[in-house]
Amino acid sequence: MVNNLVLSTGNRCLISLAAFVASSNAFAESGTVLQSSDFVGISFWLISMALVASTAFFFLERDRVAGKWKTSLTVSGLVTLIAAVHYFYMRDVWVATGSTPTVYRYIDWLITVPLLMIEFYLILAAIAKVPTGVFWRLMIGTLVMLVGGYLGEAGYMSVMPAFIIGMLGWAYILWEIFGGEASKINANQAPANVQSAFNLMRWIVTIGWAIYPIGYFFGYLSGADPVESMKTLNIVYNLADVLNKIAFGVIIWSVAVTESEKK
Numbered sequence: 251m252v253n254n255l256v257l258s259t260g261n262r263c264l265i266s267l268a269a270f271v272a273s274s275n276a277f278a279e280s281g282t283v284l285q286s287s288d289f290v291g292i293s294f295w296l297i298s299m300a301l302v303a304s305t306a307f308f309f310l311e312r313d314r315v316a317g318k319w320k321t322s323l324t325v326s327g328l329v330t331l332i333a334a335v336h337y338f339y340m341r342d343v344w345v346a347t348g349s350t351p352t353v354y355r356y357i358d359w360l361i362t363v364p365l366l367m368i369e370f371y372l373i374l375a376a377i378a379k380v381p382t383g384v385f386w387r388l389m390i391g392t393l394v395m396l397v398g399g400y401l402g403e404a405g406y407m408s409v410m411p412a413f414i415i416g417m418l419g420w421a422y423i424l425w426e427i428f429g430g431e432a433s434k435i436n437a438n439q440a441p442a443n444v445q446s447a448f449n450l451m452r453w454i455v456t457i458g459w460a461i462y463p464i465g466y467f468f469g470y471l472s473g474a475d476p477v478e479s480m481k482t483l484n485i486v487y488n489l490a491d492v493l494n495k496i497a498f499g500v501i502i503w504s505v506a507v508t509e510s511e512k513k
C-alpha cells in the first residue's frame with residue numbers, strides 16, 4: 251500500500267502496461283501461429299514491441315523533464331500506447347487470416363494523428379503564448395484529411411474525389427506549420443532547440459506522412475494487384491509508423507530534456 255503511494259505516475263502506467271502485454275496472447279486466441287516466412291506478420295510483431303517499449307520510455311522519462319514539458323511526453327506515450335494496442339489486434343488478424351483491411355488503421359489514425367498534431371501546439375505552448383486558433387486549424391486539417399481518406403477507402407465515396415479532399419486537409423496542415431501562424435510563432439519566439447525540433451517534426455509530417463497517400467494511390471488508383479500490393483503496403487505502413495510515431499516522439503523527448511536541463 252505504502253509502496254503504491256510512492257510510485258510515480260510513469261511507473262504506475264508502466265505496471266498496467268506490462269500486465270496488459272502479458273495478458274495478450276495471439277496464439278491462444280487465434281489458434282494459428284506466426285510462420286517464419288511471414289514477413290508481414292513479423293513486421294507487425296516488431297512494430298508492436300517497439301511501440302510498447304517506446305510507451306514505457308516516454309512515460310518513465312516524463313519524471314525527468316520540467317513541468318511545462320510533461321504534457322508533451324504524456325501525449326507521445328499515449329500515441330505509442332494506442333498504436334501498440336491497435337497493432338496487437340491487426341497483428342492477430344493478419345496471423346489468423348493473412349489479410350488486414352487498411353480501414354482498421356483509420357481507427358488508430360483517428361485518435362493518434364490528432365494527438366501528433368497537438369504536439370506542434372504543445373511544444374510552442376511550452377515556450378510562448380499560443381492562440382487557440384493554431385490548435386483548431388491543425389485539428390480541422392487533420393479531420394478533413396482522415397475523413398476524406400476513410401470515405402474513399404470504406405467505399406462511401408468514389409476513391410478519387412475522396413482522395414482530393416484528404417489531400418486538401420493535409421495541404422492545410424502543411425500550410426499552417428510551414429507558412430501559417432504556428433510557423434511564425436516558432437520562427438519569432440522559440441529558442442534554437444525548439445526551432446530545430448519543430449523543423450524536424452514538420453519534415454516528418456511532409457515526407458514521412460507522404461507514405462500514406464502514396465499507399466492509397468497504389469492501393470486504389472494505380473490498378474496494381476490487390477493481394478501483392480496489400481502485403482507491400484502493410485510492411486510499408488508498419489515501418490512508416492516507426493518514423494511517424496516513435497521517431498517523432500523521440501524528437502520531442504530530446505528537446506524536452508535539453509530545455510529542462512538548460513541553466
Ligand SMILES: *C/C=C(C)/C=C/C=C(C)/C=C/C1=C(C)CCCC1(C)C
Nearest residue numbers: 395399416417420459462463466494
Ligand atoms: C501514426 C499514423 C499516422 C501518422 C498516419 C497518417 C496518415 C496520413 C497522413 C494519411 C493521409 C491521407 C491523405 C493525405 C489523402 C487521403 C488518404 C489518406 C487518409 C491516406
